[in-house]
Amino acid sequence: MKHVAILGSTGSIGRQALDVVRTHPDLFSLYGISAHSSEAPFLAQIEAERPKVAVFSRPLSTDVSGTDVRWGDQALYDLAADPQVDVVVLAISGIAALTPLLSALKAGKRVAIANKESLVCGGDLVKKALEVGEGELLPVDSEQSALFQCLENGRRDEVEKLILTASGGPFFRRPREELKNITPEQALKHPTWSMGRKISLDSATLMNKGLEVMEASRLFDFPGEQIEVLIHPQSVVHSMVAYRDGTVMANLSTADMRLPIQYAMTWPRRMPSPAAPLKLWERPELTFFKPDMARFPALQMAYDCLKAGGGCPVVYNGANERAAELFFAGALGFLEIEESVSFALDRFRNRPMRDLEDILAADGEARRLVDEFQKTRRSK
Ligand code: NDP
Numbered sequence: 001m002k003h004v005a006i007l008g009s010t011g012s013i014g015r016q017a018l019d020v021v022r023t024h025p026d027l028f029s030l031y032g033i034s035a036h037s038s039e040a041p042f043l044a045q046i047e048a049e050r051p052k053v054a055v056f057s058r059p060l061s062t063d064v065s066g067t068d069v070r071w072g073d074q075a076l077y078d079l080a081a082d083p084q085v086d087v088v089v090l091a092i093s094g095i096a097a098l099t100p101l102l103s104a105l106k107a108g109k110r111v112a113i114a115n116k117e118s119l120v121c122g123g124d125l126v127k128k129a130l131e132v133g134e135g136e137l138l139p140v141d142s143e144q145s146a147l148f149q150c151l152e153n154g155r156r157d158e159v160e161k162l163i164l165t166a167s168g169g170p171f172f173r174r175p176r177e178e179l180k181n182i183t184p185e186q187a188l189k190h191p192t193w194s195m196g197r198k199i200s201l202d203s204a205t206l207m208n209k210g211l212e213v214m215e216a217s218r219l220f221d222f223p224g225e226q227i228e229v230l231i232h233p234q235s236v237v238h239s240m241v242a243y244r245d246g247t248v249m250a251n252l253s254t255a256d257m258r259l260p261i262q263y264a265m266t267w268p269r270r271m272p273s274p275a276a277p278l279k280l281w282e283r284p285e286l287t288f289f290k291p292d293m294a295r296f297p298a299l300q301m302a303y304d305c306l307k308a309g310g311g312c313p314v315v316y317n318g319a320n321e322r323a324a325e326l327f328f329a330g331a332l333g334f335l336e337i338e339e340s341v342s343f344a345l346d347r348f349r350n351r352p353m354r355d356l357e358d359i360l361a362a363d364g365e366a367r368r369l370v371d372e373f374q375k376t377r378r379s380k
Pocket residue numbers: 007008009010011012013014034035036037038039042090091092093094096114115116117140141142193194195196197198199257
């Protein structure tokens with residue numbers, strides 16, 4: 001029996017991870033959950049799931065019996081490192097997941113990681129935490145899970161390239177001029193996946209694919225030159241690995257995140273899952289296109305950041321997180337998201353990221369630069 005902590009349990013991934021735990025009462029027992037701002041749904045989860053520990057960002061307004069309720073950042077890091085916990089599902093969104101990730105890895109946990117921002121920003125720190133401790137990192141992000149599974153079929157030095165697929169988001173076929181006036185409601189309508197707000201927006205801007213290029217590089221230790229992106233609007237092929245003999249291994253399934261969540265938790269074993277079986281004969285066609293870098297500069301910027309290293313990936317991510325907030329608040333236009341990221345990267349003086357403090361400083365700088373961009377835009 002594995003004891004599981006789900007960090008970010010109220011989110012899209014968190015709720016699906018709960019479903020996986022419920023599906024396998026013989027394998028998993030829920031030890032802890034955490035959430036940030038959604039108090040009512042969090043209380044309902046505590047009531048329904050009866051975890052041993054529940055961590056919120058502030059004190060809860062209602063008393064709960066039978067669960068040890070804690071609050072604050074330190075309580076979150078402690079849950080990630082709790083000696084009772086075997087598997088941590090990291091389903092928090094944004095760079096806020098970085099400290100709990102390091103805490104879990106240092107404590108030797110298996111981390112089923114959905115969060116990509118922490119990997120993009122944490123690069124070397126995560127690597128070091130993996131080297132010194134017993135921790136293991138198993139990808140949940142569907143593309144990374146696919147790459148991980150395809151990589152199980154060959155040796156590293158036999159790999160020609162990693163091929164990340166991208167749905168292209170809801171605006172893949174729209175001319176760029178039309179993207180200017182996209183509203184948050186339009187940006188949140190993802191064609192193939194139902195996900196949290198921020199990642200849905202990132203999929204529309206292709207910032208998500210940019211983050212995933214860096215995430216894949218961090219997880220599997222390949223340079224940008226060996227990572228390719230292909231637009232595949234049906235989201236049936238989740239990613240592929242091309243080997244040097246010309247063989248391409250692909251990973252296919254229905255678009256259901258419970259599958260990669262579960263595999264990260266049960267690896268190296270496979271178990272029955274709540275995901276519906278794939279009926280390929282019901283799919284009229286599977287198509288693939290090379291992305292147009294000029295139409296989606298977010299992708300090119302990610303490759304450039306990966307190459308530049310240092311704080312650039314942190315700035316790419318931090319500027320995008322801030323720009324997303326401003327877009328949802330109606331203070332930035334859709335195309336201004338990538339413009340503001342580009343603005344922040346142009347002004348950032350790159351330097352090595354030696355520790356967490358360096359990373360958080362670069363993240364803060366990126367956010368301030370986006371605010372500056374927003375002010376200059378609005379005063380025009
Ligand atoms: P959601 O926005 O749906 O959920 C985010 C979760 O994190 C919520 O439980 C939220 O709590 C919590 N949270 C938010 N901010 C903080 C914070 N500062 N400190 C602690 N907890 C916080 O996101 P998703 O589930 O969509 O995505 C989670 C992560 O997984 C992201 O990094 C995303 O890129 C990645 N991912 C998601 C996929 C998906 O299908 N959704 C697919 C692949 C990757 P509360 O609700 O209480 O505020």
